[in-house]
Amino acid sequence: xxxKWLNKVKWDENGLVPVIAQQVGSNDVxxxxxxxxxxxxxxxxxxxxxxxxxxxRKLWHKGEESGHIQKVHEIRLDCDEDVILLKVxxxxxxxxHTGRHSCFFQQFQGKADDGEWVTVEPVLKDPESIYK
Amino acid sequence: xxxKWLNKVKWDENGLVPVIAQQVGSNDVxxxxxxxxxxxxxxxxxxxxxxxxxxxRKLWHKGEESGHIQKVHEIRLDCDEDVILLKVxxxxxxxxHTGRHSCFFQQFQGKADDGEWVTVEPVLKDPESIYK
Numbered sequence: 103x104x105x106k107w108l109n110k111v112k113w114d115e116n117g118l119v120p121v122i123a124q125q126v127g128s129n130d131v132x133x134x135x136x137x138x139x140x141x142x143x144x145x146x147x148x149x150x151x152x153x154x155x156x157x158x159r160k161l162w163h164k165g166e167e168s169g170h171i172q173k174v175h176e177i178r179l180d181c182d183e184d185v186i187l188l189k190v191x192x193x194x195x196x197x198x199h200t201g202r203h204s205c206f207f208q209q210f211q212g213k214a215d216d217g218e219w220v221t222v223e224p225v226l227k228d229p230e231s232i233y234k
Numbered sequence: 235x236x237x238k239w240l241n242k243v244k245w246d247e248n249g250l251v252p253v254i255a256q257q258v259g260s261n262d263v264x265x266x267x268x269x270x271x272x273x274x275x276x277x278x279x280x281x282x283x284x285x286x287x288x289x290x291r292k293l294w295h296k297g298e299e300s301g302h303i304q305k306v307h308e309i310r311l312d313c314d315e316d317v318i319l320l321k322v323x324x325x326x327x328x329x330x331h332t333g334r335h336s337c338f339f340q341q342f343q344g345k346a347d348d349g350e351w352v353t354v355e356p357v358l359k360d361p362e363s364i365y366k
Contacts, residue, residue, distance in 0.1 A: 107349040122254055122263055129261030131254055134317040146346040177342035179351050181330050185266040187338040198313050206319040210309035214278040217239040219311050
């Protein structure tokens with residue numbers, strides 16, 4: 103993992119970068135996660151998204167439990183070189199652990215002084231059937 | 235800013251959340267930034283994206299210098315309630331300070347042990363003409 107292209111990424115004080123996963127074609131934003139050097143290197147190697155789980159403190163090959171892996175079509179880096187964008191093909195069309203297509207299923211409705219977050223996307227697959 | 239909907243957001247240890255800005259229609263991911271409570275509240279109030287600049291440590295009404303404001307059409311929250319997605323109409327079609335449509339203009343090419351980041355998006359507007 104001493105590859106030069108990995109050095110171009112500006113890892114934060116924890117050795118991580120934010121990652122946005124976007125569906126190829128529709129361009130829907132599916133989820134947001136983090137990667138360390140090893141995760142990004144593995145992602146390129148496998149052609150499948152590998153993140154760093156901050157809660158479990160280990161590499162997380164997306165779909166390792168659910169089967170809902172993400173085939174990586176393209177990897178982008180932003181102007182400040184501290185954020186990654188993955189264009190992926192989401193297996194089963196379900197990226198979220200709630201069984202929804204995207205993790206961004208809560209929509210703000212209302213005004214600044216009186217608003218609420220409303221669920222506006224359907225569950226495509228029962229989470230209990232995903233994680234046995 | 236004591237509104238209940240703001241309390242639903244899980245602010246990090248610095249009182250911030252990551253924010254993804256996405257173009258309405260094309261769904262292109264334009265940029266990534268951060269918000270604090272005040273920034274999110276202002277965004278709803280104005281209907282224009284207001285971020286928190288971590289480098290300048292102040293509110294940043296996107297476009298305040300360049301004129302390239304972002305009109306907010308929709309605000310989404312993710313399943314963990316710690317990431318925001320904005321669907322915006324990007325004025326002048328230029329979100330990036332380099333004069334490009336999107337900040338994610340560098341594409342990874344190659345393999346894990348020998349790759350590079352290649353600029354694949356054109357400059358639409360000379361940055362010198364943006365920031366006088």
